[in-house]
Amino acid sequence: MADYLPLTGAIDLTSAPKARPLVLEVLHGWVTTVDHKKIGLMYIGYALVFLVIAGLEAVAMRLQLAVPHNSLVSPQVFNRLFTMHGTTMVFFVGMPILFGFGNYLIPLMLGARDMAFPRLNAFSFWIAAFGGLLLYFSFLGGDGLYGAGTAPDVGWFAYAPLTAKVFSPGHSTDYWTLGILLSGVGTIGTALNIVTTIIAMRCPGMELSRMPLLVWLYFITCCIVFVAVGPLTAAQIMLSIDRYLGGHFFDTQAGGSAVLWMHFFWIFGHPEVYILVLPAFGFANEIIPVFSRKAIFGYPAMVAATVAIGFISLSVWAHHMFTVGLGPGANTFFTLATMIIAVPTGIKIFNWIATLSGGNIHFTVAMMFCVAFLFQFLVAGLTGIMLSASPFDWQLSGSYFVVAHFHYVLVGAILFTIFAAFYYWFPKMSGRMLDETLGKWHFWLFLVGFHLTFDFMHIPGVLGMPRRIYTYEFDRGWGIWNLIVSSGVIFQVVAIGCFVFNLLRSYAKGRIAGPDPWDAWTLEWSTESPPPVYNFATIPTVQSRRPLWDLKHPEDPDSNYEM
Amino acid sequence: MFVLAITAAIFLAAGGVLAYVLIRYRQRATDPDREPAQIYGSNQIELSWTVIPVLIVVVLFLTTARVIFNTESASKPASALDVVVIGHQFWWEFRYPKLGIVTANELHVPVSDPHHPTPTYLEMSSADTDHSFWVPQLAGKTDVIPNRVNVMWIDPESPGLYLGQCAQYCGVQHAKMLLRVYGQSQGDFDAWVAQQQQPANQDEASVEGRSVFLRNACINCHTIAGTVAAGRFGPDLTHLASRDTIASGAIQDTPDNLRKWIDDPDRMKPGCLMPAMHLNDRDLTAVTAYLTTLH
Numbered sequence: 001m002a003d004y005l006p007l008t009g010a011i012d013l014t015s016a017p018k019a020r021p022l023v024l025e026v027l028h029g030w031v032t033t034v035d036h037k038k039i040g041l042m043y044i045g046y047a048l049v050f051l052v053i054a055g056l057e058a059v060a061m062r063l064q065l066a067v068p069h070n071s072l073v074s075p076q077v078f079n080r081l082f083t084m085h086g087t088t089m090v091f092f093v094g095m096p097i098l099f100g101f102g103n104y105l106i107p108l109m110l111g112a113r114d115m116a117f118p119r120l121n122a123f124s125f126w127i128a129a130f131g132g133l134l135l136y137f138s139f140l141g142g143d144g145l146y147g148a149g150t151a152p153d154v155g156w157f158a159y160a161p162l163t164a165k166v167f168s169p170g171h172s173t174d175y176w177t178l179g180i181l182l183s184g185v186g187t188i189g190t191a192l193n194i195v196t197t198i199i200a201m202r203c204p205g206m207e208l209s210r211m212p213l214l215v216w217l218y219f220i221t222c223c224i225v226f227v228a229v230g231p232l233t234a235a236q237i238m239l240s241i242d243r244y245l246g247g248h249f250f251d252t253q254a255g256g257s258a259v260l261w262m263h264f265f266w267i268f269g270h271p272e273v274y275i276l277v278l279p280a281f282g283f284a285n286e287i288i289p290v291f292s293r294k295a296i297f298g299y300p301a302m303v304a305a306t307v308a309i310g311f312i313s314l315s316v317w318a319h320h321m322f323t324v325g326l327g328p329g330a331n332t333f334f335t336l337a338t339m340i341i342a343v344p345t346g347i348k349i350f351n352w353i354a355t356l357s358g359g360n361i362h363f364t365v366a367m368m369f370c371v372a373f374l375f376q377f378l379v380a381g382l383t384g385i386m387l388s389a390s391p392f393d394w395q396l397s398g399s400y401f402v403v404a405h406f407h408y409v410l411v412g413a414i415l416f417t418i419f420a421a422f423y424y425w426f427p428k429m430s431g432r433m434l435d436e437t438l439g440k441w442h443f444w445l446f447l448v449g450f451h452l453t454f455d456f457m458h459i460p461g462v463l464g465m466p467r468r469i470y471t472y473e474f475d476r477g478w479g480i481w482n483l484i485v486s487s488g489v490i491f492q493v494v495a496i497g498c499f500v501f502n503l504l505r506s507y508a509k510g511r512i513a514g515p516d517p518w519d520a521w522t523l524e525w526s527t528e529s530p531p532p533v534y535n536f537a538t539i540p541t542v543q544s545r546r547p548l549w550d551l552k553h554p555e556d557p558d559s560n561y562e563m
Numbered sequence: 564m565f566v567l568a569i570t571a572a573i574f575l576a577a578g579g580v581l582a583y584v585l586i587r588y589r590q591r592a593t594d595p596d597r598e599p600a601q602i603y604g605s606n607q608i609e610l611s612w613t614v615i616p617v618l619i620v621v622v623l624f625l626t627t628a629r630v631i632f633n634t635e636s637a638s639k640p641a642s643a644l645d646v647v648v649i650g651h652q653f654w655w656e657f658r659y660p661k662l663g664i665v666t667a668n669e670l671h672v673p674v675s676d677p678h679h680p681t682p683t684y685l686e687m688s689s690a691d692t693d694h695s696f697w698v699p700q701l702a703g704k705t706d707v708i709p710n711r712v713n714v715m716w717i718d719p720e721s722p723g724l725y726l727g728q729c730a731q732y733c734g735v736q737h738a739k740m741l742l743r744v745y746g747q748s749q750g751d752f753d754a755w756v757a758q759q760q761q762p763a764n765q766d767e768a769s770v771e772g773r774s775v776f777l778r779n780a781c782i783n784c785h786t787i788a789g790t791v792a793a794g795r796f797g798p799d800l801t802h803l804a805s806r807d808t809i810a811s812g813a814i815q816d817t818p819d820n821l822r823k824w825i826d827d828p829d830r831m832k833p834g835c836l837m838p839a840m841h842l843n844d845r846d847l848t849a850v851t852a853y854l855t856t857l858h
Contacts, residue, residue: 075735075834155732161709162692162734167652252709258693259708292588298604301613323695323706325713328635332628339620339627343613349577350612351604357584360599371585378577382570389566389627391634394703398695398730464699466730469738476726553598561603 034118035533036103039125041429043100046129047093048500053136054088055496057081059489062453066486068474078470079153080172084135086156087176090272091183092132094414098279099190101421102218104429106194108524108531109212111203111540116196120189128186135179138172152176155468157269158239160250160261165243174243177236184233191222191229203523205542209303210562212522212545213296216303217282220310224271224278227314232268235261259324266317274313277409278306280417281348284370287417287424288352290520291367292359295558298351299545305344305351312341322390323397331390338388345381349374364518365439369420372447376412380405383458401461407454419446419499426503427517431529432510438502446495452488456481521546565626569619640680643716644672648687650694650707650729652836653736654798654811664759665786667798668811669743673752675718681749682718692734698727698744706731719746728812735834741812762789763801764856772853775846784837787857797837803857810835822851 021029030038061081064072073081103121107114115121139149150172154162163173198219202211211219239261241247248254250261289296296302318326318334352374361367383405387393396402419442426434460478472478516525525548527536544550544558648670649656658665672683687696689709696715697704705715719725729740747755776782777791784797792800803809809816809824810832823830826847828837842850 075738079732079735079737153735159693159732162732167692167734255710257710259711293598295601295603297602298609301604301609323704324708325705325711328631331631331635335627335631336624339624343616343620346616347609347613351609353577353581353584354602354608356581356588358599358602359588360594361585361589363589374581375578378574378581382574385570385623386566389623389630391627391630391703392566394705395699397704398697464697464727466695466697466728468732469728471738473741556601558601561601 034114034122036107036115036118036121037429037531037533037535039121040100040102040104042129043096043103043125046132047097047100050088050092050132051097052496052500054085054093055493057085057088059493061085062486062489064470065472065482067483068472068476068479070471073470075470076153077148079155079468080148080151082468083152083155083158083176084148087135087152087180088132089410090156090276091180092128092135094276094410095183095187096128096132097418098221098276099187099194101283101418101425102194102279103190105425105524106197106215106218107201108428108527108535109215109522110198110201110206111523111536111542112197112201113535113539115193116200117193121193124186124189124193126186127189128183131179131182131186134182135175138175150175157265158261159265160239160256160258161252163239163243163261164251164253166253174240177239177243181233181236184229184236187225187229188233191225194218195222195226203539203542209300210542210545213285213299213302214279214282217278217285217306220306221275221278224275224310224313228268228271228275231264235264235268238264259321262321262324263317266320267314269320270317271313273406273409274309276414278309280373280414281306283417283421283424284352284373286520286522287366287370287420288355290424290518291362291364291370292356293362294355294359295546295549296351297354298347299562301347302351305347308344309341312337312344316341319388319390319393320397322393335388335390339385342381342385342388349378349381364423365434365436365443366420366423368440368443369416369423372443373413373416373420376408376416376450380408380413383408396461398466399461400465400467401458403467404454404457404461407457411450412454419443422499422503424518425524426506427513428524428529428531430507430510431513432506433513433517434506434510435502438498438505442495442498442502445491445498449488449491449493449495452491453485454488456484456488460485516548519552521549523547566623569623573619637716639684639716640682642679642681644681644683646670646672646683646685648685648696648707650687650689650691650696650733651796652691652734653729653740653832653834655696655729655740655742656690656798659756662756662760664756665799666759666802666806668741668808669745669806671745671747671752671755672717672719673749674722674746675720677720680718682716684714684716687713687715693731694729694733694740695731696727696742697730698725698742700725701727701744704730717744719744722746722748722751726812736832739811739813739832739835741808743808743812758805758858759802761802763787764858765789766856769849769853769856772849772851775842775850776853779840779842779850780838781840781850800854800857804855805858818851818855821854822847825851825854 033039060073064070064078138151150170152172152175154168154173158176161167198215238249242249242251248256250256250258252258285296316334316338318330319338322331387396387405423434423439460481463478465472465478513529515527515529523540526540544562546558550557550559645661647658647660655668657670673681675681687705687707689707694707695704696707701717701719702715705713723746725744725746727742729737782792782794784794786793786799788801806816808814809821813832814820825840827839828835829839
């Protein structure tokens with residue numbers, strides 16, 4: 001669309017040296033880099049690799065469950081698969097991919113040249129990456145690859161006392177513990193970096209109230225990380241003390257407490273959902289206005305709702321523990337806290353709808369993913385309200401209804417907006433457009449697969465099918481539903497194939513994007529695609545939330561309306 | 564149901580508006596080539612979609628709180644039956660302390676007449692890892708946690724077999740830690756109790772099998788009342804033959820299955836904790852014959 005240079009002097013016009021560097025030099029450049037963009041891309045690439053691995057684990061599980069009494073994998077292997085699938089998706093796909101986009105976009109959106117602590121940034125990436133590699137190192141040895149090696153088999157929330165030495169001999173649980181520990185250290189490092197960048201590195205005129213909403217959402221996310229990831233890391237250390245130094249924190253055989261682990265885990269575990277979903281909201285907050293051709297509706301309310309979600313998310317963890325027998329007082333409190341969080345979340349959805357309303361909606365692939373996100377997030381939120389009512393939860397907790405609910409959030413909301421983010425920001429990152437036709441194939445196939453799998457997964461849950469079972473009996477009436485659920489996987493696999501092919505093909509020979517292909521309004525679109533190492537030749541100055549709108553519409557700038 | 568109705572209504576309303584907006588404001592070829600009017604927000608509108616959800620949440624919360632307290636603080640009638648439930652990897656132990664009965668995996672309870680309720684109170688704990696007691700048609704689930712006693716009650720109103728299973732991941736064979744609850748009329752239940760209170764069958768015809776059982780490691784884990792076998796690690800076998808299933812509901816209790824099970828349990832339920840006993844054919848046949856007499 002627009003091919004002008006929006007900010008005078010923002011683009012360096014001196015030509016780059018032409019000689020092609022050697023492969024080793026390129027590799028060395030990536031390994032030693034402290035550039036936020038390269039680190040961001042490494043986060044994203046690493047997360048994509050794990051997305052494919054953990055996706056294949058899910059495929060194996062769905063094949064096993066397609067029919068009752070199937071014997072494709074042994075019970076032990078199935079247990080390893082769901083443990084690795086969950087752990088990988090949360091810690092080594094979700095967090096890195098979101099931090100990857102954050103790393104890449106936040107300095108660009110703030111008009112900064114890099115993160116506040118570039119070396120800490122590199123350290124955080126590599127330590128988290130080693131955590132993931134360590135976890136997968138467990139596949140070597142033991143029963144070999146087909147038997148999933150000595151991969152952990154304690155479930156992604158690894159309830160005590162199953163992790164105690166007596167129930168989990170060998171080192172499988174240690175791989176899990178240390179992998180999470182390292183990932184936690186990296187996460188806290190990156191969160192610290194992002195918060196400092198947001199506070200200290202904004203360009204002139206970029207007041208807190210003028211930051212793009214995506215930056216606000218990362219800010220709140222990182223604040224939640226500070227509170228939530230610490231307990232998880234502490235719990236891993238306590239568990240290691242139990243296993244190797246004779247501690248009894250969680251060792252019920254010696255008087256330890258299984259419930260203590262649940263508290264530690266879920267004090268992390270529920271805020272974690274918001275750590276993942278807030279950046280996803282951030283993507284929607286940038287993409288929906290641009291393709292509606294309107295400013296976001298109710299910016300201050302969106303920020304306030306996010307802050308509210310941040311606070312409330314820290315006081316809802318025990319809704320994962322309604323069946324533990326904490327008593328009516330605790331159950332009532334956590335029911336209330338969980339229901340209240342629906343209010344700020346609802347404000348967000350209504351504001352998005354209001355943003356669309358009266359706009360001129362361009363259905364690009366990025367926008368299609370965002371629209372699907374809105375519908376699916378609505379459903380996920382409402383099944384969440386159902387589960388928050390603890391009597392409902394007594395029945396459905398730990399069943400496939402819960403599995404369907406949280407996949408609706410993690411896939412239907414978060415993964416869909418991540419795909420949207422790829423289609424939206426890939427031109428900035430690579431300088432080339434992703435192919436829209438392949439993108440539509442990707443979207444529709446994934447949409448069909450998603451709904452086949454996760455809509456129908458609610459039903460066996462209501463019929464009494466618990467999660468984490470490697471097989472089930474013929475006489476329970478779950479067979480047909482599981483077959484439908486498994487059939488959806490085929491569509492999803494093909495869709496992901498389209499996506500990966502699209503990424504590779506477009507990277508090589510996609511249409512050249514130019515600095516601002518979407519006619520967008522935030523600062524990252526004012527520099528070249530891909531941006532140079534220093535981002536901006538001269539640091540920009542802004543007067544409003546949409547600096548590029550002001551430039552393109554000097555007769556009617558945003559700064560006239562914002563307070 | 565009330566919760567379901569409210570959430571469905573919200574979905575239809577919000578989803579409908581969203582769909583309308585998407586269709587009404589989609590990009591058309593006839594659109595003028597300029598940006599639409601920029602609207603930055605509206606305090607009145609935003610206030611309304613804050614206050615209305617708050618009101619909905621208050622209503623939902625109050626109805627939910629009432630159910631929570633009615634369920635969890637219900638007073639226990641004197642006519643209630645007490646059962647101690649102990650979760651094991653990977654089977655259920657049921658003890659009826661007032662009746663002197665110990666059994667496994669198949670819970671027998673009287674059906675409850677609304678005018679004269681005889682609910683069953685389950686006092687639950689675990690011998691090893693976390694488990695969860697879930698029979699969907701009878702009640703929500705309650706976790707079974709080591710070092711902790713949780714109490715729940717069930718109150719079936721019509722006779723029949725209610726299926727359930729462990730609902731908290733507890734190890735390799737979590738999937739085959741099944742549960743069977745038999746709701747019985749008061750008369751049938753009393754007859755079952757009287758039969759379970761009998762000592763174990765000491766019929767001389769099966770003396771060979773009994774001696775195989777008693778001189779092998781079986782007695783370390785299993786109890787047969789009236790013999791030296793007093794192990795607590797595995798299910799009580801005093802009235803094994805009166806049960807419909809073995810291996811925690813996973814396998815029909817037939818002599819043939821029983822024989823295969825004793826020969827190599829791991830083949831029928833991989834990862835279960837009972838070892839293969841490596842008996843010779845003669846001993847295997849004898850001990851199977853003995854166990855089938857334990858009515």
